[in-house]
Amino acid sequence: MSKMRKGLPSQAYEKIHGDLYEPYIPKDESMTEFTIKSLIYGSLFGILFGMANAYLGLMSGLTISTAIPLAVLTVAVSKVFQRWTGKTSILENNITKTTGSASSSLASGIIFTIPALFMWGQKPDLIKVTLIALVGGTIGVFFMIPLRRFLIKNEHGNLPYPEGVGSAEVLVAADTGGSSAKNVFTGLGIGFGYTFLIKIVKLFQGKVWIKIPFIKKAMIGMNTQPALLGVGYILGFRIGLIMVSGGLLSFLILIPGIAYLSDFLGRAIYPGIIPVNEMEVMEIWDTYIRYIGAGSVATAGFITLIKSIPTMIASFKIGFQQMKDSKKGVKVDRTDEDISIKTVLIVVGVITLIAALIPNLFDFTDSIFVRLLAACCATIFAFFFTTVSARIVGLVGVTSNPTSGMVIATLILTSLIFMGLGFKGLEAKVAIITIGGIVGCAASIAGDTSQDLKAGFLLGATPKAQQYGEIIGVLSTAFFVAASVLILGKAHGFGSAELPAPQASMMKMIIDGLVGHNIPWVLVFIGMGITLFVHFILRLPALAFAVGVYLPVTTMVPIFIGGTIRKIIEGRCNNDKKLIEKRREAGILFGAGLVGGDGLMGVLVGLLVILGIKPKMLVENWAGSLSIIVALVFFAGLAYLLIRATRVKKEELE
Numbered sequence: 001m002s003k004m005r006k007g008l009p010s011q012a013y014e015k016i017h018g019d020l021y022e023p024y025i026p027k028d029e030s031m032t033e034f035t036i037k038s039l040i041y042g043s044l045f046g047i048l049f050g051m052a053n054a055y056l057g058l059m060s061g062l063t064i065s066t067a068i069p070l071a072v073l074t075v076a077v078s079k080v081f082q083r084w085t086g087k088t089s090i091l092e093n094n095i096t097k098t099t100g101s102a103s104s105s106l107a108s109g110i111i112f113t114i115p116a117l118f119m120w121g122q123k124p125d126l127i128k129v130t131l132i133a134l135v136g137g138t139i140g141v142f143f144m145i146p147l148r149r150f151l152i153k154n155e156h157g158n159l160p161y162p163e164g165v166g167s168a169e170v171l172v173a174a175d176t177g178g179s180s181a182k183n184v185f186t187g188l189g190i191g192f193g194y195t196f197l198i199k200i201v202k203l204f205q206g207k208v209w210i211k212i213p214f215i216k217k218a219m220i221g222m223n224t225q226p227a228l229l230g231v232g233y234i235l236g237f238r239i240g241l242i243m244v245s246g247g248l249l250s251f252l253i254l255i256p257g258i259a260y261l262s263d264f265l266g267r268a269i270y271p272g273i274i275p276v277n278e279m280e281v282m283e284i285w286d287t288y289i290r291y292i293g294a295g296s297v298a299t300a301g302f303i304t305l306i307k308s309i310p311t312m313i314a315s316f317k318i319g320f321q322q323m324k325d326s327k328k329g330v331k332v333d334r335t336d337e338d339i340s341i342k343t344v345l346i347v348v349g350v351i352t353l354i355a356a357l358i359p360n361l362f363d364f365t366d367s368i369f370v371r372l373l374a375a376c377c378a379t380i381f382a383f384f385f386t387t388v389s390a391r392i393v394g395l396v397g398v399t400s401n402p403t404s405g406m407v408i409a410t411l412i413l414t415s416l417i418f419m420g421l422g423f424k425g426l427e428a429k430v431a432i433i434t435i436g437g438i439v440g441c442a443a444s445i446a447g448d449t450s451q452d453l454k455a456g457f458l459l460g461a462t463p464k465a466q467q468y469g470e471i472i473g474v475l476s477t478a479f480f481v482a483a484s485v486l487i488l489g490k491a492h493g494f495g496s497a498e499l500p501a502p503q504a505s506m507m508k509m510i511i512d513g514l515v516g517h518n519i520p521w522v523l524v525f526i527g528m529g530i531t532l533f534v535h536f537i538l539r540l541p542a543l544a545f546a547v548g549v550y551l552p553v554t555t556m557v558p559i560f561i562g563g564t565i566r567k568i569i570e571g572r573c574n575n576d577k578k579l580i581e582k583r584r585e586a587g588i589l590f591g592a593g594l595v596g597g598d599g600l601m602g603v604l605v606g607l608l609v610i611l612g613i614k615p616k617m618l619v620e621n622w623a624g625s626l627s628i629i630v631a632l633v634f635f636a637g638l639a640y641l642l643i644r645a646t647r648v649k650k651e652e653l654e
Contacts, residue, residue: 007173007176008024009022010581010585012165013165013588014157015157015158016156017154017156018153018154019153021156023460024460025090026460028334032088032092034468034469037092038093038099039469039472041096041100042095042099042472042473043100045070045074045096045100046100046103046476047103049070049100049101049103050103050104050107050480051107052605053103053104053107054481054484055609057112058485058489058500058504066101066104068166068167068592069596070097070100070167071166071167072600073600074096075093075170075171075174091461091462093171094452095461095469097167097452098452098456098466101448101451102474105137105140106445106478108440108441108444109132109133109437109438109444110132110440110482110485112404112436112507113433113504114437114485116429116433116507117430118489119494119495119504120429126479126482126483128361132438132441133478133481134478135351135355135361135438135441137445137478138474139351139379139382140382140446143442144386144390144446144453144467145338147387148450149338151394155394160235161451162235163595164455166230166234166595166596169589170184170592171455171459172459183586183589183645184596185593187590187594187645188596188597189597191227191594191600191601192601193597194594195226196601198225205224207554216260216263217258218252219251219255219281220553221554223554224632224634226597226598228555228558229558229591229638229639230590230642232559232562232563232565233563233565234562235559236567237563237566240560241560242548243395243547246546246547246556247556248556249548250553254289254292255285258276258284258288259276261276270518271291271513272287290506290550291519291520292523292524292549293550295523295526295528295531296546297409297527297531297547298406298412300535300545304542335463337463338464338467339464351379356371364427364431378435378438382439382442385409385439385442388443389450393451405550406443407436407439407443407507411433411507411511412519414431415515433511527546530546531546558635562591565639565642566587569584569643569646570583584646586648587645587646591642
């Protein structure tokens with residue numbers, strides 16, 4: 001294993017062009033990478049993590065990024081079995097992590113859509129659900145291939161890709177040992193134990209809320225889990241500030257504004273059916289802000305796509321040029337070698353055609369023409385939202401990726417097409433949700449793939465090997481993820497107290513509104529207007545702001561706090577570049593550990609519930625009126641540990 005460096009190069013965190021970055025493993029060094037061992041490990045880990053993530057999403061509406069937990073597990077398992085399988089290189093471990101992480105993304109796409117079919121009284125079989133995961137997952141991976149140079153290489157430094165950086169840090173720390181390894185695994189242990197106190201012991205709340213006086217329905221809250229604090233430190237102050245600004249707009253201006261308007265009108269405001277005064281804040285957010293946020297994210301996505309078109313065209317040109325060069329015997333650097341553009345276009349075309357010909361997938365019609373149209377819609381929307389998703393996760397990470405917002409935009413666009421063709425009622429609903437499921441899988445796995453490719457870029461991996469690993473991850477885990485969702489649904493029932501499936505319930509509500517011609521377009525247009533104002537007038541990154549509008553403010557606040565801690569720490573270094581670099585690196589390592597520990601505990605909780613084990617040690621709010629104070633004290637302690645982890649010894653600066 002490589003001992004060439006003490007850790008990732010400092011350029012890993014700097015805003016330099018990707019061509020100037022020198023990876024951990026030099027591009028001219030040959031090292032074991034794409035092996036049967038790494039693929040088997042990755043596939044087995046993927047099945048395990050995918051099933052757990054499916055449960056977590058159905059229970060809470062949120063899924064976790066498994067990149068960092070997988071990196072940790074990969075390192076541990078490879079060391080345990082090295083007596084029998086031999087030493088494992090850092091690039092082999094990277095392939096294991098890449099292969100295993102695919103399943104969690106498939107889980108996101110499935111759980112946000114498929115339960116809606118059951119809520120309509122439909123019973124899609126295992127074959128259909130597996131096909132949705134396979135088609136969406138495979139298309140998502142292939143569409144990321146031409147985007148790699150644009151988003152991962154050319155945008156190096158501009159897009160942090162927190163889980164990609166974090167998982168790379170874990171692998172390097174394990175490879176080098178020393179203080180860097182200590183920081184990662186200390187953070188990992190603290191993150192795991194801290195989340196254990198929330199999820200299992202229930203010592204304090206995972207979320208706290210504070211009412212804002214004198215403003216109707218105004219509240220501000222914070223998620224106290226360690227992952228978001230770690231992500232915030234990795235992202236930095238500016239992005240955190242923009243995102244929390246979007247969240248504050250929703251919870252301090254939009255929600256109170258809707259409440260005052262309801263009072264003024266003296267009635268409920270559509271799509272609500274009761275007066276806003278009778279609703280809880282999160283009910284208002286679910287009923288109104290979701291639509292505003294979806295319009296905002298979709299518009300920011302369109303802006304991102306339009307701005308990206310020239311560079312994407314350039315990426316395709318480079319890909320075609322490399323095809324010509326390869327025929328002439330011109331070699332491409334190992335660290336810049338992708339699956340060929342020709343292969344991408346052929347495979348995507350074949351998958352689209354096969355999807356149209358398989359009756360089980362688009363089973364709402366017998367018409368080959370309509371099925372082909374549905375398959376083409378899924379492919380086109382998947383390409384669009386692959387681009388959007390891959391850029392969003394570069395800013396906020398996979399855990400905070402608003403996949404549901406992209407699915408909502410897909411549902412709106414798809415409904416216009418199929419209802420225009422005369423599809424009505426349940427037939428239209430099945431068509432719309434099926435396409436939404438495929439696009440959801442594609443968008444979700446694009447975010448995961450981009451994080452893996454970022455880690456590979458920093459390490460000096462071969463992109464082509466990672467892309468094949470991601471595809472194998474999709475093929476080997478799609479069946480098990482689909483089966484786990486159906487088993488959970490049969491055991492508890494989708495929409496039940498045990499398995500509320502909140503995202504799928506929201507999708508059902510939106511499609512019912514679309515097919516019934518009662519979607520609240522005014523709210524969607526408000527979201528569009530917000531994004532246009534932020535982008536063209538304020539000249540701020542519209543996508544980061546839109547994500548802040550769409551996601552609960554509880555997600556944004558700890559991210560902002562983490563970014564603020566980093567800014568304060570670096571600001572107190574008296575412009576000492578070496579000290580800034582060392583403290584930044586130490587904090588990122590610790591933050592990556594927090595994300596990984598939180599993720600590992602989250603997966604463990606999911607597995608315990610799937611196995612029917614429900615440990616209960618305390619009950620929520622056991623501290624009564626002091627519960628908020630208990631949670632804030634523990635979170636303050638966590639922030640202190642993050643600050644302390646950035647301390648640098650004098651000898652490290654010499």
